[in-house]
Amino acid sequence: MRLLFWVALLFGGAVGLALFTQFNQSNVVLFYPPYRVELSLNLALALLLLVFFVLWTLFSAARHLSEMPRRAAAYRERKRMSGAQAALREAIENLFAGRFARAERAAREAQAWPAQAQTAALIGARAAHRMQESERRDKWMEQVTDPEREQARLVSMAELLVDARDAEGALETIAQLQAQGGRQIHVQRIALRAHQHLKNWSEVLRLARALEKRNALHPVLALRLKQMACEAMLEERRQDAEALQDFWRTLSADERRAVRIAEPAARYFAALGKQDEARKIVEEALKVNWDARLVQRYAECAAPGQALPLIQQAEKWLVQxxxxxxxxxxxxxxxxxxxxxxxxxxxxxxxxxxxxxxxxxxxxxxxxxxxxxxxxxxxxxxxxxxxxxxxxxxxx
The missing domain is CATH 1.25.40.10 (Tetratricopeptide repeat domain)
Structure with a gap:
């Protein structure tokens, strides 16, 4: 429809121009003493259009010539930016594919564009870490100085340090991150791994509980970590009945009923002469988890000469x-x-x-x-x- 409109307009203009030139009998006279030039109005208008077109062409050519250096520089910049972006994509793909040497080389090429140089440095650091080049990894990280990328640098560094079994360095890095207000779930996962390496079981238990509440850990993994932490903390308190009792009160009902927690707890309470507590622990746990270890531990929960209630309970279990x-x-x-x-x-x-x-x-x-x-x-x-x-x- 638009093409039809412009075609009609073009033909209308042509018809109007033909009628105008056919019936126009006017003349234009130019005086430049001692010369006198007389032209028809139609020719004068045609000459004016021709002069305008020539001048416009000359000015446009001059403008384009003057802008050529700037355009050439912009073209080179676009080409360098395009090459750097392609190198960054290649570095990411090689990192995910496990080709770490290629990823590091591509990261260096990606730094040709300053706007993404520090992002490429983060990728280069991860690639160097995977090749166990810790010095090169640290040099890459030193290039990340932009405050806007500080959080990415700290999180990446903490994760790489934990992976390298440098748990103390990872926790120091996490402390810097948390001082800036960083409380991400991923950071808590990294901290959990670091505390697990250092056997800081109280922190492992706290973080496992927090991550489990936020569905950030698989339930089976969360249970396993809590069991490991509780087993270690129970063993630390096995000689102190009061400390053992205080810690036992801090556990949730589900944690108390877990076999790997209830069994050592009953053993330690019984060894300290707290047979009643040991008996309650085993009986509560067996209501939820019938397990041979708990059943055998029940025999230790009887004080000398006071085993009849336990015998009666065991005979009730025999029915089931x-x-x-x-x-x-x-x-x-x-x-x-x-x-x-x-x-x-x-x-x-x-x-x-x-x-x-x-x-x-x-x-x-x-x-x-x-x-x-x-x-x-x-x-x-x-x-x-x-x-x-x-x-x-x-x-x-």
């Missing part, structure tokens, strides 16, 4: 787990402590009956030893010797 060899062994140990010889013998024998897997050889050894001690206490020496021999053969 009638073929659990570990539970029969634990019940036999509790009965043995109360000198219930017949009941202890039957439970140990049932433990041997149900402990029929390759993973339960150790339980069979312990059951034979327990029966040997039982028969020795009741003056049945031949049977005691038979069970001792069985345990020795299994252990061998």
């Amino acid at each position: 787990h009638p073929a659990d060899a570990d539970l029969y062994y634990t019940l036999g140990v509790l009965c043995l402590g109360e000198q219930l010889w017949g009941k202890a013998q039957s439970n140990f024998e049932r433990a041997l009956k149900y402990a029929d897997t390759a993973q339960q050889v150790r339980l069979r050894v312990r059951s034979h030893l327990a029966l040997g001690r039982l028969f020795e206490e009741t003056d049945r020496l031949e049977e005691a010797q038979r069970h001792y021999r069985e345990s020795a053969m299994l252990a061998a």
